[in-house]
Amino acid sequence: MxxxxxxxxxxxxxxxxxxxxxxxxxxxxxxxxxxxxxxxxDTIYTQTEVLDAFGITDPKIRSVFVNSAIDTRHLTLPDPDADxxxxxxxxxxxxxxxxxxxxxxxxxxxxxxxxxxxxxxxxxxxxxxxxxxxxxxxxxxxxxxxxxxxxxxxxxxxxxxxxxxxxxxxxxxxxxxxxxxxxxxxxxxxxxxxxxxxxxxxxxxxxxxxxxxxxxxxxxxxxxxxxxxxSGTSEGPTILKLASCIIPEAVDAMRYDWDRELDRFSFYLDPQIPYVVGAHAEIVVDRLLGDTGLRRSDIRHWLVHSGGKKVIDAVIVNLGLTRYDLRHTVGVLRDYGNVSSGSFIFSYERLLDEQVTRPGDYGVLMTMGPGSTLETALVQW
The missing domain is CATH 3.40.47.10 (Thiolase/Chalcone synthase)
Structure with missing residues (x-):
């Protein structure tokens, strides 16, 4: 037996x-x-507090911080010395x-x-x-x-x-x-x-x-x-399909590599990357929905990486979405900034807490990053 x-x-x-x-x-x-x-x-900083903490007075740099659509971020900065x-x-x-x-x-x-x-x-x-x-x-x-x-x-x-x-x-x-x-x-x-x-x-x-x-x-x-x-719970969706898109010609547009002048690792983001990513969002979403019989209008919930204001705006324009569609993405950026690979999870948690999902609803998860790469998942409640 x-x-x-x-x-x-x-x-x-x-x-x-x-x-x-x-x-x-x-x-x-x-x-x-x-x-x-x-x-x-543990520690929360406003954008102005970060600038003041490091004594940054350059108007151009302060403008980047102030116009980022970010109110607060969790950061652990070095303690100030005696001076x-x-x-x-x-x-x-x-x-x-x-x-x-x-x-x-x-x-x-x-x-x-x-x-x-x-x-x-x-x-x-x-x-x-x-x-x-x-x-x-x-x-x-x-x-x-x-x-x-x-x-x-x-x-x-x-x-x-x-x-x-x-x-x-x-x-x-x-x-x-x-x-x-x-x-x-x-x-x-x-x-x-x-x-x-x-x-x-x-x-x-x-x-x-x-x-x-x-x-x-x-x-x-x-x-x-x-x-x-x-599963023991009804609040989470089933994962139906995944799709990827890498943009080899933009492989150096986002990177974390050694900075010889600073003698340490340093991030680099090309100023044009939001538009490059946005232009490819339609391609990967169409691939994700291909052979499913679904259209973009059938997707009720969109959970996109909080990559930055320009990234979010580019995705909205290229996919024909509204700011309400990406309300949780926008909210996570505002309250936490870009928390890298975990950003879409913060948005997903907010969607569940909102308690608006219904059985049968479709959702799309989307992240983007170095490569340059877009990743997507189709889910259903």
Whole structure:
């Protein structure tokens, strides 16, 4: 009897393909999002407070901050010295900051996510950690397992260096894992200590970056099963399909690389990147909806990465959306800034808290980042 049962389980899993080439999840065990949680660092700054903290008086740079559509951000800035000056932190200190902050925010976001999913740490079977604001070996997933005492047999993965689009890259990978392991809980954890990638100087290059990013972590729990009862909750959607688009000619438009003058890593954003990304949004969304019979007008919920005011405006124009459609994206940018890979999770959490989703509603998740890359997911409640 035991052998027959084991054979049945093996056959069921063998007959469950994970992902097809077009990105559709061709499986009876489609993953459902069953929980979400977010966290941020402790200290909140207004844009003016950041400028004043570093004594920035250049009118052009102050204008970049003030006109960013950001009110507040969570940041962990260096303490002022005896003269009230906040000196730049060496790269080694920034790596230490990333390690401690990423774990601390990650713990809070993961616990909040599991609580909303009605799950315990002991239920976790796969943990995928995403970060681009520092490099760790062993990876963040191993540090999280040690910090929280998660079962040592929990499988894990780390996605490092893919940037702001990486949350949906991770969702793609973990959706495949979830489809292949029905009834088992997986979590995607994006934790970005953007304060650990902060380089304040008088250049416009760093001003654009420093006016934008904030600290934050977001976690999404996934589970698949033969029916909705496997998830234990009805508030989260099923993941139906994913689609990607990379723009090779813009590979250098967004990057985090070594700055020889500053002797540290530094972000770079090409001023034209919002328009480049916006111009490709239509292409990737059309691919996502292709062969589904859906039109853009059938999508009720749009959750787009809070990449910046110009990025949001470009997506709205090119997809024919309204600011109401992206109200949560705009709100997250206003209250947190760009929290990199976890931004769309903050928007998703706000949508759920709004309690406006209905069974049958379709939604599109969209992130963008270095590559230059756009990632999308089609979901249904």
């Amino acid at each position: 035991g052998v027959d049962l084991q054979m049945t389980i093996i056959m069921d899993r063998a007959e469950t393909p994970v992902l097809t080439g077009d990105g559709a999840l061709k499986t009876p065990y489609r993953p459902r999002i069953v929980g979400v949680g977010t966290a941020a660092s 009230g000056v906040r000196n730049p932190e060496p790269q080694g200190d920034l790596l230490d900051k990333h390690k401690s902050m990423a774990v601390r925010m990650g713990v809070d976001a993961l616990n909040a996510c599991l609580k909303r999913a009605g799950a315990e740490l002991s239920d976790l079977r796969h943990l995928c950690c995403v970060s681009s604001t520092g490099f760790l070996t062993p990876g963040l997933s191993a540090l999280m397992i040690r910090e929280l005492g998660i079962d040592r047999h929990c499988s894990r993965s780390d996605i490092v260096g893919m940037g702001c689009n990486a949350g949906l890259n991770a969702l793609n990978v973990v959706s495949g894992w979830s489809a292949a392991h029905p009834g088992e809980l997986a979590v995607v954890l994006c934790t970005e200590a953007c304060s650990a990638a902060y380089a304040m100087d008088s250049s416009m290059r760093t001003a654009v970056v420093n006016s934008l990013f904030g600290d934050g972590a977001g976690a999404i729990a996934l589970m698949s099963g033969p029916g909705d009862e496997a």
